[in-house]
Amino acid sequence: MKKQKxxxxxxxxxxxxxxxxxxxxxxxxYGKVVVVAPDQARxxxxxxxxxxxxxxxxxxxxxxxxxxxxxSGTPVDAIKLGEQIVLRENPDLILSGINxxxxxxxxxxxxxxxxxxxxxxxxxxxGIGFSLLDYAPDANFDEAEKYIRHIIEEVLQNxxxxxxxxxxxxxxxxxxxxxxxxxxxxxQGRWEEMMEERKDEKGNIFYWLTGxxxxxxxxxxxxxxxxxxxYITITPVQIDIxxxxxxxxxxxxxxxx
Amino acid sequence: MKKQKxxxxxxxxxxxxxxxxxxxxxxxxYGKVVVVAPDQARxxxxxxxxxxxxxxxxxxxxxxxxxxxxxSGTPVDAIKLGEQIVLRENPDLILSGINxxxxxxxxxxxxxxxxxxxxxxxxxxxGIGFSLLDYAPDANFDEAEKYIRHIIEEVLQNxxxxxxxxxxxxxxxxxxxxxxxxxxxxxQGRWEEMMEERKDEKGNIFYWLTGxxxxxxxxxxxxxxxxxxxYITITPVQIDIxxxxxxxxxxxxxxxx
Numbered sequence: 095m096k097k098q099k100x101x102x103x104x105x106x107x108x109x110x111x112x113x114x115x116x117x118x119x120x121x122x123x124y125g126k127v128v129v130v131a132p133d134q135a136r137x138x139x140x141x142x143x144x145x146x147x148x149x150x151x152x153x154x155x156x157x158x159x160x161x162x163x164x165x166s167g168t169p170v171d172a173i174k175l176g177e178q179i180v181l182r183e184n185p186d187l188i189l190s191g192i193n194x195x196x197x198x199x200x201x202x203x204x205x206x207x208x209x210x211x212x213x214x215x216x217x218x219x220x221g222i223g224f225s226l227l228d229y230a231p232d233a234n235f236d237e238a239e240k241y242i243r244h245i246i247e248e249v250l251q252n253x254x255x256x257x258x259x260x261x262x263x264x265x266x267x268x269x270x271x272x273x274x275x276x277x278x279x280x281x282q283g284r285w286e287e288m289m290e291e292r293k294d295e296k297g298n299i300f301y302w303l304t305g306x307x308x309x310x311x312x313x314x315x316x317x318x319x320x321x322x323x324x325y326i327t328i329t330p331v332q333i334d335i336x337x338x339x340x341x342x343x344x345x346x347x348x349x350x351x
Numbered sequence: 352m353k354k355q356k357x358x359x360x361x362x363x364x365x366x367x368x369x370x371x372x373x374x375x376x377x378x379x380x381y382g383k384v385v386v387v388a389p390d391q392a393r394x395x396x397x398x399x400x401x402x403x404x405x406x407x408x409x410x411x412x413x414x415x416x417x418x419x420x421x422x423s424g425t426p427v428d429a430i431k432l433g434e435q436i437v438l439r440e441n442p443d444l445i446l447s448g449i450n451x452x453x454x455x456x457x458x459x460x461x462x463x464x465x466x467x468x469x470x471x472x473x474x475x476x477x478g479i480g481f482s483l484l485d486y487a488p489d490a491n492f493d494e495a496e497k498y499i500r501h502i503i504e505e506v507l508q509n510x511x512x513x514x515x516x517x518x519x520x521x522x523x524x525x526x527x528x529x530x531x532x533x534x535x536x537x538x539q540g541r542w543e544e545m546m547e548e549r550k551d552e553k554g555n556i557f558y559w560l561t562g563x564x565x566x567x568x569x570x571x572x573x574x575x576x577x578x579x580x581x582y583i584t585i586t587p588v589q590i591d592i593x594x595x596x597x598x599x600x601x602x603x604x605x606x607x608x
């Protein structure tokens with residue numbers, strides 16, 4: 095008899111969020127599901143790990159083929175705890191999300207959701223991060239369900255290339271308006287930020303990060319443009335961040351001969 | 352008259368560390384130096400940003416052509432505060448470090464030091480992160496000074512390619528044993544980690560991240576191998592993490608036609 099698949103799930107919005115609950119409900123149809131989620135919202139935590147900080151792990155639910163834990167760390171900590179303490183072996187698949195808000199373009203760098211999926215790829219496990227383009231706590235995660243299922247089924251069956259994770263972003267539109275799936279690349283873009291000056295109750299000045307995103311991509315197959323066309327985007331991402339095409343020029347400038 | 356250069360400095364080991372102080376001392380010879388450093392050690396913070404958390408900024412020193420601030424956030428927050436609140440314009444150069452410990456290979460992903468340099472590249476500013484292969488608080492940062500000066504001078508004069516930052520790692524050996532500089536790529540490698548189970552004073556179990564690094568690179572020009580040969584390594588890094596070479600295969604698997 096074929097061994098049951100094990101799926102480890104985390105997110106960066108924390109436990110009891112609509113996006114996480116939707117992903118759990120879907121994943122349960124494909125195997126044993128173990129959730130290790132941060133005990134609080136951890137948006138913007140990127141690939142942060144808890145170095146020299148104690149990590150607490152608490153089991154909050156056990157059902158048949160389902161276990162749910164919270165941990166005191168980041169999404170990447172949650173993956174490490176899930177693999178090493180809860181499962182004590184590599185799962186067949188790691189899912190992260192469904193994030194409340196886009197992780198397209200440069201957002202992928204800041205995202206804890208996507209860092210968890212990338213951490214999976216370092217450990218040789220297929221990892222997929224899902225994000226819906228709606229930050230609202232009561233966002234509707236139902237419209238893209240058939241596509242999410244298709245992507246999970248395909249990856250469970252065929253795996254992913256080594257050291258590659260998938261960054262899946264989903265337009266916040268009705269199912270009938272979704273045009274399908276496009277594999278694309280990370281659009282060039284940046285946040286035009288403003289550190290807003292505010293005052294706390296003691297009159298001390300503090301700064302609050304706000305901003306608007308600016309798409310600077312010129313190619314048609316960037317993830318932002320495809321999302322605007324109502325495609326679900328799959329951007330394959332990797333761990334190696336070397337700027338290979340600039341190595342020859344920089345060798346000329348810096349190498350000791 | 353030529354305008355004086357402005358250099359913004361941060362790190363992830365926090366204020367009053369030997370590596371930061373060495374970098375400040377060197378940078379002062381090249382222009383006006385503004386330091387915005389985290390008020391505590393922020394190792395392993397990666398590209399984390401403080402979303403929906405107040406950020407406090409405190410000036411701790413002003414001298415001629417030198418200002419030093421601490422902030423309550425991450426290294427990337429420090430860059431944003433330095434650009435937007437302290438300088439109110441882009442500096443000519445952003446330096447990060449000198450980190451106590453290696454940021455070669457996969458460490459670059461977890462590093463707050465290197466995230467600050469990459470954040471500079473998003474904002475169109477040349478960014479360089481320096482790291483010495485010695486974690487000790489009293490590590491000796493003097494041996495590579497002439498190389499650090501050379502790299503800073505070269506980048507101030509010629510800039511960097513768009514969206515590229517430099518990850519500079521320095522072997523912890525005497526100056527006479529340093530062989531020079533090699534531009535190279537991020538070695539493939541990973542941490543073989545162990546979440547150590549420990550108990551706190553109340554008897555609660557917590558987990559503590561430990562591990563050993565495993566070099567898995569086969570190419571001779573990976574940064575780990577070059578460091579073992581006593582070269583100072585420059586690994587150019589970028590923001591775009593798309594796994595381009597896998598796009599055709601994944602398009603065949605997932606694209607809606």
